[in-house]
Amino acid sequence: MKKFINVPDSLLEDSLKGFAKAHADIVELNLQPHFIKRLQPAKPGKVVLISGGGSGHEPLHSGFVGLGMLDAVCPGQIFTSPTPDQMLAAAQAVDQGAGVLFIVKNYAGDVMNFEIAAEMFEAPNATVLVNDDVSLPKTHSIGRRGVAGTLIVEKMVGAAAEAGADLAACKALGDRVNEATASIGVALTSCTVPALGKPTFELGENEMEMGVGIHGERGRETVPLQSASEIVEQLAHAIDEELNPQPGQSVLLHVNGFGGTPLIELHLLYQLAAQHWEKRGLKIARSLVGNFTTSLDMAGASLTLTMLDEELIRLWDAPVNTAALRWGC
Amino acid sequence: MKKFINVPDSLLEDSLKGFAKAHADIVELNLQPHFIKRLQPAKPGKVVLISGGGSGHEPLHSGFVGLGMLDAVCPGQIFTSPTPDQMLAAAQAVDQGAGVLFIVKNYAGDVMNFEIAAEMFEAPNATVLVNDDVSLPKTHSIGRRGVAGTLIVEKMVGAAAEAGADLAACKALGDRVNEATASIGVALTSCTVPALGKPTFELGENEMEMGVGIHGERGRETVPLQSASEIVEQLAHAIDEELNPQPGQSVLLHVNGFGGTPLIELHLLYQLAAQHWEKRGLKIARSLVGNFTTSLDMAGASLTLTMLDEELIRLWDAPVNTAALRWGC
Structure with missing residues (x-):
């Protein structure tokens, strides 16, 4: 296993400490139980947003804590759900009296544990379930x-x-953005979970995995390695099937790397994807390219399209000051 | 070769187009010859900064074009120096009458071509040569x-x-920052140059390459794979030998990934490196962790330390609005 690591057991905690120290102007780490919250608490009366999930997807979610985005996140062990006590402690720590919105990726463990935490948390709260993967x-x-x-x-x-x-408006907006969003990814390699010490699946030198998730699981199918243009056409087609965007539609195009794919390739994918949708009359109004939702060291990438309107563009452009996304501040 | 690519010959141009489109609010791409410049030109009378070098190190340098950082960059083919005509055209395009400062990484081809461009450019200019690699x-x-x-x-x-x-002050400052800065890196894997199609060197499953550069060349020596703590101690020792920082010294600690190493590992390295220097009484005043100066898909990382004073802290904190570094804007 070729990783920078001491022992797998301490990787997460040491890495969280490093993250919190490197970004001590924005976040604070709570150790028992583990959660990361904003250094400057939200103002009283603000709905607070809490997310979380298994680690190994950095900068998601810890890199999105800060003004204009999340109030706290609960990191689980690698690819393992955080526990309800983490979520409850985080909610109690950041609640400002206007309610807590949990933003939860749709995985059985995450959903179950956030549900338990939501029940235990004796204050107004709601949950947005994100399920954008159209593979x-x-x-x-x-x-x-x-x-x-x-x-x-x-x-x-x-x-x-x-x-x-x-809270109700935040919940409704979260559901609306989720509905307007579709993603699909492809892996060129597996990732290696430190505790396992070897790739979670095998791929031949001329194979790739279509419709892959972000937990080192196999995808929809193993297919022969194809050119970047062919790959983008397939990914974009799956998104078009789902969202059915019409000419004139403004969209946010997000090209995401899975951790082991460099920017030079991601910008190639972006160029090809932008061409695909511009040819169909869409307006690429906003863009985001980079390794944001990763799967440890996996080589691969995903395309995400969000159908925009004036309100969503304004919300995207609003100031944000986090480790991984920062503008307008 | 497991890459997102159509044909190696068009990778750079398509990727540059994608980069420029994704960041069309900040930069503009010139195609013949290739250079990237700020969308909003610098104000008249400002010294303009031009950098460049072989591609494959993204986000360096294109990701650093924008307010508060570079005015233009000249990307060469992958790991290949840009040509004097690119540099000359970029200089002529962004010159605001106060002189041009070329910031050049110390590689024979880059140095030679920037020297030729500087001679051809019939206006005040100076060059800062960066040579921070203490391996x-x-x-x-x-x-x-x-x-x-x-x-x-x-x-x-x-x-x-x-x-x-x-111009003289910018040149002197650049030399001073370079003198105050030391870096050293280690590779866990080689990178694969697209035109070559295979790793540029071989490393055994239990080997790593110490003192490696960013062009897929071999490093100072091939050694057995070690723990993250042992690796950090060796890298930090080489930097200490060079800079000899004294207790109380404020420093900027930059942990840089080479492209294939995920954030969870980089934050572990940061935590260990910060511990090393804090134990010696240094003050980690500023930090930067991420894949910034990459070597395509190489797994590996480098540590960089810059000795700070009040002026350098102020300059680091000043507003910057580029694709890869953004704060205060």
């Missing part, structure tokens, strides 16, 4: 996964909460 | 390489230029 059919038994679209929900709802939206 | 001895025949410290020079001189420093 699975809508009828999939445990539903579609939440992947790179999650940060778009977090950014837009974060802006609305900062501007004073109440 | 090579000071007496090395072609001198030490410029690596991850380059962005620190670019950021601080960029801030000074924005504040009205003249």
Whole structure:
């Protein structure tokens, strides 16, 4: 296993400490239980946003804590759900009396534990479930996964909460952004979970995995490695099937790397994806390219499209000051 | 070769187009010859900063074009120096009458071509040579390489230029920041240059390459893979030998990934490196962690330390609005 690591058991805690120290102007780490919250608490009366999930997807979610986005996040062990006590402690620590919105990626463990925390938390709260991954059919038994679209929900709802939206409005907005968003990814390699010490699946030198999630699981199918243009056409087609965007539609195009793919390739994918949608008359109004929702060291990438309107553009553009997204501040 | 790519020949141009489109609010791409410049030109009378070098190090340098940092960059083919005509055209395009400062990483091809461009450019100009890589001895025949410290020079001189420093002051500051900066890196894997299609060197499953550069070349020595703590101690020791920082010294600690190493590992390295220097009484006044000066898909990382004073802290903190570094704007 070729990783910078001492022992797998301490990787997460040491890494969280490093993250919190490197960004001590923005965040604060709570150790028992683990959560990361804003250094400057939200103003009283603001709806607070809490997310979380298994680690290994950095900068998601810790990199999105700060003004204009999340108030706290609960990191689980790598690819493992955080526990209800983390979520409860985080909620109690950051609640400002206007309610807590949990933003949860649709994985069975995350959903269950956030539900337990929401029940235990004796104050107004609501949950937005993110399930933007269109590589699975809508009828999939445990539903579609939440992947790179999650940060778009977090950014837009974060802006609305900062501007004073109440809990019901934040919840409705989160659901709306999730509905307007579709993602699909492809892996060129597996990732290696430190505690396992070897790739979670094998891919031949001329194979890739289409419709992959972000937990080192196999995707929809293993197919021959194709050119970047062919890959983008397939990913974009799956998104078009879902969202059916019409000419003139403004969109946010997010090209996300899975951790092991460099920017030079991600910008190539972006160029090809932008061409695909501009050819169909869409307006690429906003863009985000980079490794944001990762799967440890996996080489691969996903495309995410969000259908925009004036309100969503305004929310996307609103000031944000986090480790991984920062503008207008 | 597991990359998102159509044909190697078009990768750079398509990727540059994607970069420029994704960041069309900040930069503009010139195609013949290739250079990227700020969308909003600098104000008249500002010293303009131009950098460049082979591609494959993204976000360096294109991600650092914008207010408070670079005015233009000239990307060469992957790991290949840009040509004098690119540099000359960029200089002529962004010159605001107060002179041009070329910021050049110390590689023979870059140095030669920037020298030719500087001679051809019939207006005041100066050059800062960055050579922060302490893995090579000071007496090395072609001198030490410029690596991850380059962005620190670019950021601080960029801030000074924005504040009205003249050409001589910008040149002197750049030299001073370079002198105050030391870097050293280690690779866990080689990178794969697209035109070559295979790793540029082989490393065994239990080997790593110490003192590596950013062009897929072999490093100082091939050694057995070690724990993150042992690696950090060796890297930090080499930097201490060079800078000899004294207790009480304020420093900027930059942990840089080479492209294939995820944030969870980089934050572990940061935590260990911060512990190393805090134990010696240094004050980690500023931090930067991420994949900033990359070597395509190489797994690996470097540590960079810059000795700070009040002026350098102020210049680091000054507003910057680029694709890869953004704060205060």
